[in-house]
Amino acid sequence: MSLKIYNTFTRSKEVFTPIEAGKINMYVCGMTVYDYCHLGHARVLVAFDVISRYLRNAGYAVNYVRNITDIDDKILNRADENGEPYTDLTARFIDLMHQDEARLGVQRPDQEPRATAYIAEIIAMVSSLIEKGYAYAADNGDVYYSVAKFGPYGQLSNKNPDELLAGARIDVEQAKQDPRDFALWKAAQASEVHWDSPWGKGRPGWHIECSAMSTCCLGNSFDIHGGGPDLPFPHHENEIAQSEAATGEKYARYWMHAGAVRVDGEKMSKSLGNFFTIREILDKYHPEVVRYLLIASHYRSAINYSEDSLQTAKTALERFYKGLKGFEAFAPVALADLPAPSEYIARFHEAMQDDFNTPVALAVMFDLVRALNTAVKDGDELQQQKLALELKSLGALLGLLQSKPDDFLQAGGEDELSAEAIEAKIQQRVEAKANKDYTLSDKIRDDLKAQGVILEDTGGVTTWRRG
């Protein structure tokens, strides 16, 4: 069994072979920090979190780099609107992003380079592109990349450069020699934030920072480059043009792009203003519910967000947690460390190795929890322990099932009945049952149910959860 990855560049699933055996260098385009992260960002964060976790678990030494773009027109505009230094704005949203990612259980990347820390490298790359004839300094102080000079331009997004020229419909900057050319360096206006450069005071263009940071952190060529669904063109196309022209080497080998998150059939995006932030969703739902929702569809397919879909995700997770009650003591282990792994482990690997097919991986876990429930019913303790450990270990690999079952099943809002009040009611009911006063005991149970609390009498013991 070998790992297969869908490569945007070839538009096909390919057997994955790293440049250096056992090592994977991976770069993912991260956030431009001027606003809260929304669910679309969460999708990319979680997708590549699961991918990097799986690759590590499969034994690869993964170097996962995810950048932060902390200088950009939108950042400067927002800081201007707020009347604050742009560095205050970016520091705040970097911090908030880290909070969101921690709450979602997303492991931090190995390196998290920021554009403003790589200005010297960016200037060096732009200089190199000018020297090699791929870029030119215009009269207005901007530096542009000359798209016509890069023969393979358009390969990633499957675009014909000639047709791009015909289709240009934005106001073309006068200083450009060709409408398709894009800015590597932008001259600073009057009092704007700027750095000194051979072309005067200015700041980096949008795409160059990723070329510079990925090359500095991972080398001229690396294994995987990932990002959101709207990045293949122009961002990644331009990265390829910049990097390959500057280094003369193949840039990234496998391009991976997450699918869109939609709302009512339309892409969730800042420009449409139809986005839900991660934190507002996490105010109402357990982080694992959000993770489950994002993983229950394949990472490349579009998903349609709704409150209902979160509710369904919660119900699905409850099935796992109900099965794990009583196995709190089992700590998850790496899959390679499982003793005598069951067929479910092999099936899980098979699913994940097929372009990280998490929906199938979850289906395997549902089969596993059924087997676990059966083992519990049959009183087969060895089998129970084995399967519970396996389920927790598979869950851990996906960043799920990390809570104690009761913590997950009993989690409630502040306005809901307290655990103490529920326990007191249960005690009253135990006494009623002992007196065979089923009318009272059923009334207590019905009253609790009306308040969203479900009682379960299992083996003479009553437990509860919120429905």
Add this chain to the structure above:
RNA sequence: GGCGCGAUAGCAAAAUGGUUAUGCCGCGGAUUGCAAAUCCGUUUAUCCCGGUUCGAUUCCGGGUCGCGCCUCCA
């Protein structure tokens, strides 16, 4: 206009040239004081029209509808 993706049961979502996806919901049974949970069983599918094939949801062609990128967006 260019490039690309998708259409699967009540909902969500995989896969597959012939054989159970899976989860939720519905129905029946076991279990239970009654429930809940669990287990067992079970009802609903492959957008339309052609073609290839012994056989197509799956491959090919055409169509319809939806969506994405082509402009800042993950």
